[in-house]
Amino acid sequence: METIGACPAKPAGPRNPWLAYAALYRDPLGYLTRAARKHGDVVHIKIGRKSDFLLNHPDLIRTALLDHENLRRCVHRPLRRVLGTGLLTCRGERHKKQRALLQPMFNRERILALSDVMVDQITRWADRWRDGASVDMAEEMTDLAISISGKALFNIDFDSKAAELRDALLTVLQATRFNNLALVSKQFEKISLPSHRRFARAAEKLDMEIRGMIAERRKGACEDPDLLSVLVRLHKQSRKGITEQKIRDQMLTFFMVGNETPATGLMWTWYLLAENADVATKLRNEVDHVLGDRLPSGQDFDRLRYTRMVFAESMRLYPPVWLMTRRAVRDTKINGFVIRSGSYVHVSPFVTHRDARYFPEPERFDPERWTPEAAAARPKFSYFPFGGGSLQCIGEGFAWMQGVLTIATLARRWRMRLVPGHRIELDPHITLRSRYGMPMVLEPRK
Ligand code: HEM
Numbered sequence: 001m002e003t004i005g006a007c008p009a010k011p012a013g014p015r016n017p018w019l020a021y022a023a024l025y026r027d028p029l030g031y032l033t034r035a036a037r038k039h040g041d042v043v044h045i046k047i048g049r050k051s052d053f054l055l056n057h058p059d060l061i062r063t064a065l066l067d068h069e070n071l072r073r074c075v076h077r078p079l080r081r082v083l084g085t086g087l088l089t090c091r092g093e094r095h096k097k098q099r100a101l102l103q104p105m106f107n108r109e110r111i112l113a114l115s116d117v118m119v120d121q122i123t124r125w126a127d128r129w130r131d132g133a134s135v136d137m138a139e140e141m142t143d144l145a146i147s148i149s150g151k152a153l154f155n156i157d158f159d160s161k162a163a164e165l166r167d168a169l170l171t172v173l174q175a176t177r178f179n180n181l182a183l184v185s186k187q188f189e190k191i192s193l194p195s196h197r198r199f200a201r202a203a204e205k206l207d208m209e210i211r212g213m214i215a216e217r218r219k220g221a222c223e224d225p226d227l228l229s230v231l232v233r234l235h236k237q238s239r240k241g242i243t244e245q246k247i248r249d250q251m252l253t254f255f256m257v258g259n260e261t262p263a264t265g266l267m268w269t270w271y272l273l274a275e276n277a278d279v280a281t282k283l284r285n286e287v288d289h290v291l292g293d294r295l296p297s298g299q300d301f302d303r304l305r306y307t308r309m310v311f312a313e314s315m316r317l318y319p320p321v322w323l324m325t326r327r328a329v330r331d332t333k334i335n336g337f338v339i340r341s342g343s344y345v346h347v348s349p350f351v352t353h354r355d356a357r358y359f360p361e362p363e364r365f366d367p368e369r370w371t372p373e374a375a376a377a378r379p380k381f382s383y384f385p386f387g388g389g390s391l392q393c394i395g396e397g398f399a400w401m402q403g404v405l406t407i408a409t410l411a412r413r414w415r416m417r418l419v420p421g422h423r424i425e426l427d428p429h430i431t432l433r434s435r436y437g438m439p440m441v442l443e444p445r446k
Pocket residue numbers: 073087088099253254257258259261262265319320321324325384385386387388390391392393394395396398399
């Protein structure tokens with residue numbers, strides 16, 4: 001690995017690491033952003049034998065995401081316990097095999113085939129909204145994502161259960177709140193606290209739902225090409241060593257990671273559109289021009305160019321997954337610095353996406369940054385909302401299709417206005433949520 005810029009003997013970092021950790025737990029996004037601007041491309045926080053590194057240069061981010069030999073993905077302890085050994089939590093050969101088995105279900109043709117299912121679900125959503133109603137876009141986007149993934153990945157109608165499932169999903173994800181020591185720490189794990197009991201109940205609810213779905217599908221012919229049917233079919237044929245537990249782990253993984261991520265991305269998109277009237281007008285003009293009086297389809301994806309640019313820019317400012325962490329499994333070197341085995345290496349799309357070296361005036365919402373020429377002029381890992389390498393998001397194509405079709409279908413009929421005076425504050429869990437939700441008033445377009 002080449003060194004980036006002048007490389008001092010030791011990486012820079014805060015002088016008082018205890019204060020740094022305190023600041024990090026109070027305000028992780030603010031602290032990491034300030035630390036990167038102050039200390040540079042490698043920030044080192046060391047307490048005793050424990051070391052954390054934050055990498056802020058695209059070449060170093062590439063190394064962190066692609067070096068699977070030396071760096072292993074870390075998943076929050078509580079989430080790991082719930083997910084078992086699905087795609088997010090398994091490693092090495094096992095991960096390679098699972099990925100190879102699942103990848104064909106996320107290829108371009110399959111996603112194109114799912115686009116009508118997506119539009120159908122989104123249209124039903126738009127039909128339920130009423131003129132002047134005030135809705136929480138955080139909840140709406142999560143429920144919509146659950147109903148889309150229910151149909152597209154599981155071939156199940158989740159509509160009547162969406163709110164119930166959302167509650168269970170969010171309760172489990174609550175445990176991934178950055179500063180939730182009580183659930184994340186091994187020492188606190190066994191203490192009986194109300195939050196632990198809530199977490200256990202929610203995890204059990206999700207487990208029961210998923211097992212119920214599998215049992216139901218096993219009774220039928222399960223000839224359809226959805227993820228659940230394919231896995232149950234393979235299980236019935238007893239091929240590829242697919243046990244019922246493995247199907248459960250995989251389904252729960254997709255449910256956990258495939259809903260809240262696009263939902264968060266879309267919630268922030270509506271927020272940014274409400275705050276930037278010029279962009280919203282341009283977006284609506286494109287949607288009207290491309291679609292006229294009809295609904296969108298997967299074939300419109302390439303034509304909805306500005307809509308894609310809006311979604312890309314929204315995930316730049318508010319990347320749904322704002323931090324990715326790897327643990328060194330042996331001593332390794334990055335940018336000339338020795339990273340000792342057991343150290344944690346972090347990369348943050350939130351921090352890098354707001355770096356003025358790659359995105360001038362980084363706080364400004366400007367979809368024009370995503371013209372093909374402008375995007376090609378930037379280094380590859382200056383933008384990485386979906387990660388990279390062999391652990392890169394398998395649902396990326398699905399998420400883009402879902403995002404663009406949701407924006408186009410809803411913007412065709414509705415304007416969303418922020419409830420005046422509502423407080424907006426970031427709330428970093430495993431996804432980047434809004435602490436007080438996102439209440440918006442709906443207005444039909446003439
Ligand atoms: C805007 C939406 C989404 C974003 C920003 C996102 C982001 C990510 C990121 C950053 C990772 C890699 C984490 C790491 O390297 O540690 C990841 C992995 C993953 N994502 Fe997504 N994701 C999104 C939507 C989806 C959807 C819709 C699905 C399912 C249909 C999905 C399924 C997965 C799975 C299964 C993994 C683990 C992949 C592997 O390790 O092989 N994601 N996602």
